[in-house]
Amino acid sequence: MVASTGSTAREGWSSRSAFVLAAVGAAVGLGNLVRFPAEAANNGGGAFVLFYIACILLIGLPVLLSETLIGRHGQSSAVESVKRMAEESGAPKFWSNIAGLGVASAFLILAFYCVIGGWVLYYIGLFTVDIFQSGVSGGALTSMSVDEIKDIFPALQKDGFTMSVLDVVFVLATLAFVARGVSGGIEKASVWLMPAFFFLLAGITVYGAFTGAFLESLSYLFTFDASKLTGPVMLAAVGQAFFSLSLGVAGMMTYGSYVGRDVNLAKTSATIAFADTSVALIAGLCIFPIVLAAGLSSDGGLGLMFDTLPHAFQSMPFGTVIGLAFFVMVGFAALTSSISLMEVPTAWAIDKFGLGRAPTAVIVAIAAAALGVVSAYSFNSLSGFHPLGFIPLFEGEAVFSALDSVTAKLLMPIGALLVSIFIGWVADRRLIDNENGLDGGLHLFWRFLVRWLCPVALTAILIVGIFPEILGS
Ligand code: PHE
Numbered sequence: 001m002v003a004s005t006g007s008t009a010r011e012g013w014s015s016r017s018a019f020v021l022a023a024v025g026a027a028v029g030l031g032n033l034v035r036f037p038a039e040a041a042n043n044g045g046g047a048f049v050l051f052y053i054a055c056i057l058l059i060g061l062p063v064l065l066s067e068t069l070i071g072r073h074g075q076s077s078a079v080e081s082v083k084r085m086a087e088e089s090g091a092p093k094f095w096s097n098i099a100g101l102g103v104a105s106a107f108l109i110l111a112f113y114c115v116i117g118g119w120v121l122y123y124i125g126l127f128t129v130d131i132f133q134s135g136v137s138g139g140a141l142t143s144m145s146v147d148e149i150k151d152i153f154p155a156l157q158k159d160g161f162t163m164s165v166l167d168v169v170f171v172l173a174t175l176a177f178v179a180r181g182v183s184g185g186i187e188k189a190s191v192w193l194m195p196a197f198f199f200l201l202a203g204i205t206v207y208g209a210f211t212g213a214f215l216e217s218l219s220y221l222f223t224f225d226a227s228k229l230t231g232p233v234m235l236a237a238v239g240q241a242f243f244s245l246s247l248g249v250a251g252m253m254t255y256g257s258y259v260g261r262d263v264n265l266a267k268t269s270a271t272i273a274f275a276d277t278s279v280a281l282i283a284g285l286c287i288f289p290i291v292l293a294a295g296l297s298s299d300g301g302l303g304l305m306f307d308t309l310p311h312a313f314q315s316m317p318f319g320t321v322i323g324l325a326f327f328v329m330v331g332f333a334a335l336t337s338s339i340s341l342m343e344v345p346t347a348w349a350i351d352k353f354g355l356g357r358a359p360t361a362v363i364v365a366i367a368a369a370a371l372g373v374v375s376a377y378s379f380n381s382l383s384g385f386h387p388l389g390f391i392p393l394f395e396g397e398a399v400f401s402a403l404d405s406v407t408a409k410l411l412m413p414i415g416a417l418l419v420s421i422f423i424g425w426v427a428d429r430r431l432i433d434n435e436n437g438l439d440g441g442l443h444l445f446w447r448f449l450v451r452w453l454c455p456v457a458l459t460a461i462l463i464v465g466i467f468p469e470i471l472g473s
Helices: 016-027 030-042 046-076 078-088 093-134 146-158 158-176 182-211 214-222 231-245 251-258 265-293 302-313 319-353 357-377 400-426 429-433 440-466
Strands: none
Touching: 016 182, 016 251, 016 265, 016 319, 016 429, 030 046, 030 231, 030 265, 030 302, 046 078, 046 214, 046 231, 046 251, 046 265, 046 400, 046 440, 078 093, 078 251, 078 400, 093 146, 093 158, 093 251, 093 302, 093 319, 093 357, 093 400, 146 158, 146 231, 146 302, 146 319, 158 182, 158 319, 158 357, 182 214, 182 265, 214 265, 214 429, 231 265, 231 400, 251 319, 251 440, 302 319, 319 357, 357 400, 400 440, 429 440
16 A cells, blocks of 8 residues: 555555554654653652553544644645645645644754664673673673662763764664665564564563562552642653654654555554553563662663663673663664654655655754764763753753753644644644544544643643743742
């Protein structure tokens, strides 16, 4: 099934399942494996997790359906697809440009995401060398002291050159797939890497269940304590839902534009959201038993994966092999997500400038690597450079964390807000009702969510995100 736009055939996914795998690959990434467990740990476990699930169902899923619908209708890059729907709906010119913001955000996320991808490569290297030096059941890492292990990550962050090289390697790996096109490259990555990812995740989770503190983790993640559900916790949950489902950055519009007319978008969106949420929960059930069994506290942040976990693997039987399998799994998930991030600006630039896919992707990759290198050095020699320091919300943030904050706190929620207003209020209903694959009560419910709940909730989140003092925090 190749999606086509009348006379000029446009490349598309080779099947519905290829689309589902690619979209799940885009959604499942560092957000599920690093950010979700860290946020859950930071925000009190069960209350956060259950509110997060509600956000996925009531805000994430309706926006996901809206984004894929815009893409499938337009059959072009995100910007062109929105423009087309806006023009067909007779909407004011402003609306034609809303996806431009998403394209910019996708590029900014790509730049710092690949730096983290580079860290994952570093740990893969570390565990591999360890196995070669000392065999599978122990290793140099195993013989390190707690303090030495704790030093690995800070030492890496001080080494701007190594981080830059690894960043470039990760960008090149991403480019290798994006340059080959939708069915020839992007789809291939998901079809091979996602099953491997699920296999590794299942294996490590079972291992953790037998050797780690599984029951303790279950109760930690799922015991609902209403008193912990404060404003900031709710905010964190909504932000995490967007990041995890890749919403508000035109990514799902771009992937949706390669989908054929015969695909039921509502069902497919539900499958994507279900898979993404399951992976986040399983990742929690995979990581916490290992961390808790090692008697470590999980204080969240990037340190959970890059400090605490390597430390926990150290004290487990076959920890080096499990550590290697773990970081390979994270690498696969990160790669399929970075591919989707690179595809958004690439598809836009192909439409805009008419250059071929490969040269366009190379230019995007060079720009992303350049910004990535600056982000890598922002942990050391450029740590005093605060590009957005003049805005109170981003005060004191060097390039890496400014990129993370400006996308998560501003651009993604604004992007998703604009999409929900566009679909709920601006676009011609006849264009939407034919596309969404819903009927009866479910259709009405979805309309209610995109028209009312999503815009209101997102506006509230933006306001409290920008002025946290409103919630007294
Ligand atoms: N959803 C991805 C993750 O969880 C991150 C991402 C965000 C990917 C936006 C594409 C677009 O890691």
